[in-house]
Structures are given as structure tokens and as C-alpha cells.
Amino acid sequence: MNIRLIINLMGKALIFLGLFMILPLLWALYDQGPDRLAFIISIVITISCGLLIMWLVPEKGEIRYRESFVIVTVGWLLVSLFGSLPFLLSGVCTSFSDAFFESVSGFTTTGATIFTDVEILPRGILFWRSLTLWLGGMGIIVFMVALLSQLGVGANRIFRAEIPGIATKILPRISETAQVLWITYLVLTLLETGLLWLLGMPLFDALCHSFGTVATGGVTIKNGSIGAYPIEAIQWVIILFMFLSGVNFALYYQALRGRSLRTFWRNEEFRLYTAIVLVATVIIAISTHQLFSGGEELIRTSLFQVVSIMNTTGYTTTDINAWPSMAQAILIALMFIGGCSGSTSGSIKIRRILVLLKEGIVEIRKLIHPRAVISPKIEGKAISVELVNNIQQFFFLYVVIFVISGIIMTAMGLDLTSAFTSVAASLTNVGTGPGAAGSAITYAELADQGKFFLSFLMLLGRLEIYTVFIIFSPSLWK
16 A cells, blocks of 8 residues: 555645635635635645645655545545635634534535525635535546546546446546546536526526536525525526436537437436436426416426435425425435436436346346346446446445444434434435435534534445445555
């Protein structure tokens, strides 16, 4: 294990983080806000620590697979730790547990919050909350990969450790692939910001909500979330970009290169993603029709919540706890499905669900035709037994973690519903949901150990379990 190389790259990550902190500082300076000094101190501490680390521990050696897992996991912890400084130093968070929870929630795109009234927060802090989502959505470590070409072959290993959902490279060099993904990410953000601004949303609000939408994080600067904006067109735009952000980002490049929208429809994962959204919307609309006065409002609200929960954004336009039990049950199920692989959404992901469905169908056919040689396929390509086993193990591990975590949260004093829905909201990176903290209760009411535990689950969900757990393996450090 090349510890010196890992430490050196952590220094680089802190420098990147400190430079990004300048953006909310500009808002704070413009507003003459009370958070100005907090950001200045945070920037000085973060960049100074990064430079000191790089000076004390020069880069040496090559990144292997072992180092890549440690770099990503420790990198996310370190970024979350230093990212909590503005919350703590500005006084908006009165304890380290609150500040760390808020920071982890942002960088993992969970969007859970301890704040009960976000509208009293200074704009610098509001912008920082939204920016942490945006940085975490595509991954700040991947941002480093996009810019640091000297990482060489190690870039590929870091990339796959942080974004395991993209199975193939878009371009020959992984740094170029990272650049394409970040450019796509930026274009979607700017497009949504422009549209929201043109529809009447203030520029600051439009930018913050675009960060939350494209990153599928769902942090809002309004207590009423998106429901605070009564313009229907604004909600339709956010629905569109939430849906687009749940699509595999590699498909955008492939569609642009091939100059054909058929690229999307040829993709089985995209078709299943679209089908689930449409079917769930119809069922929820039927279930909640008595709560709405008009057809457009019924369809818009149903579709909004389906897309928001399924792709793990977590925005709301209404109180979903007031919905019928059937509608709430569907939303909870959607939390565990997630968006497409290679997107910014969390949870299990559509591609894994698709593989399990294909394998299940094959097993049924084998029972009917025992001598038949049948293998599951996606888009005409056979799915390897190794991949099926890997996904089955992932699914099993996901369920075990969910159950054990729910029991742990009940031991901390939460009722059964709040315990398991809070765990679901954290592990899937949705951040909210029917009965979850943030809807029925607030995360601020949790004990410190509960906040730290849910922060761990957020990180576990964002890095898709294996990347985190592997660093606890003794053989990794030999």
C-alpha cells in the first residue's frame, strides 16, 4: 500500500475543495453577510492543509487498485470533514455532529438537513449547501481525474472506484471520459438555470435548484421546497431535468456522436427507467385523484414526486405524508430502485434491477425446459455469471445493511417507522420520503450518534457499499 501517494492526493483534493469555497465567499461578500469570515477562515485552513500535506509528503509511485479504493473513501471523508467548516464557523450549526451531517448529506447528494428553517440562513451558506451537492453529484475525485492527466493509468482505477456505474469508457483515455461527463453535467446545469430564470425564478434560486436537480440532491433554499414556487412551468422544467439527470450520462455523448435519439431507446435500462416512471405515475395519480382539483395538477404532482423519489432527488411540491398509504408505499419502493447506472442518482440502480429480472426470467424458463441452454442478455449481449453473482451479493448486502441499520436506529430511540424510513432515505441517498426524518420529524432531533451513523450510511450508499467496506479488509493493507 503506497500510503505516501494516498496522502499526497488527499492534499490535492483539499486544494480543489478550498478553491471551490471561493464561490460561496463571493455571494457572502456581495451580500455583506455574516458568513464572510467563516468562509475566509475555511478557505485558508483547507488550502493551507492541502499545500502542507503536498509539501511534507511528495507524490511517489503508481496508483494501483488497492490505493484507488482508499483514495476515494478517505477522500470523501476528508472532503466532508473540511466541507463542514463553513457550517461550524459561521454558527449556523452549533455542534460538529450537525455540521458534519450537513456536509456529508451534501457531498453524497442525499439532501437530508438538520435545518428547520433554511430561509433564515445567509446566502453564502445556502450556496455552499447547494454547491456541495453539485460537487458530489459527479464526484470531486472524478473532477480531479478530469484535470490531473499525470495520474496516468491510476485515473482509471480511481474513476471506477468512485463511479462504478459506468461499465465502459466513452473515450480511450479515462481522463477524457471524466472531462466529457463533467462537461455534460455542466451543460445540463446551465440549461436548467437559464430556463428557470427565464420563467421567473430569481437567478440565485435558479442556480441553487439547478445544482440540486442535476446532482439529484434535492437541497432547496425554501422551506416549502419546490412547492414554494407556484408557477407550474417551473415545476415542469424541474421534472424534465430530474428525469434527464437519472439517465446514464454516457448516453448523451453517444447520442450526440451518433446524431440520433434512438441511442436512448435502444438502451434497455433507459426503457425500463421510463416505463417504471410512467406506470408509477399512473398508479399514484389514480390513488391520489381525490386530493387535487384539476387533471393537470394531478398529473404534474404525481409525476414530480415519482421522478423526484425514484432518481433520489428528494424535492417535494406537496406533503406526501398526507397521501394514501398505497401511494406512499409505491414511493418507498421507488426509493430502492433509483435511476440508471452512470447517472448522479443513488440507490440500487435500474441496471442491477434489470439484470436480476433477466436472470429470474431465465431461471423460470429453465424450470420449464431443463435441458435448454439459456443465458440472460441485455441489448443482445450475454450477461456473465460473475456479474449476476456480484449483483445478487450486492442486493443481499444492501438488504442486510438496511435491516441491521433500522434495528440500530430503533435502539437509539426512534419509532419503528421513523427508524427504517430514515435509514432508507440515507442509504438510498434520497434524503426524504414518506415518514422519513425531514417529513415526519427533523434530523435535528436525532442524537449525535444517530447523525454520525446516518452520515456513514449516506457515504455507504453514495460509494455503493463495496468501495467503503473493502478498506476494512486486512488483505488490502498488506
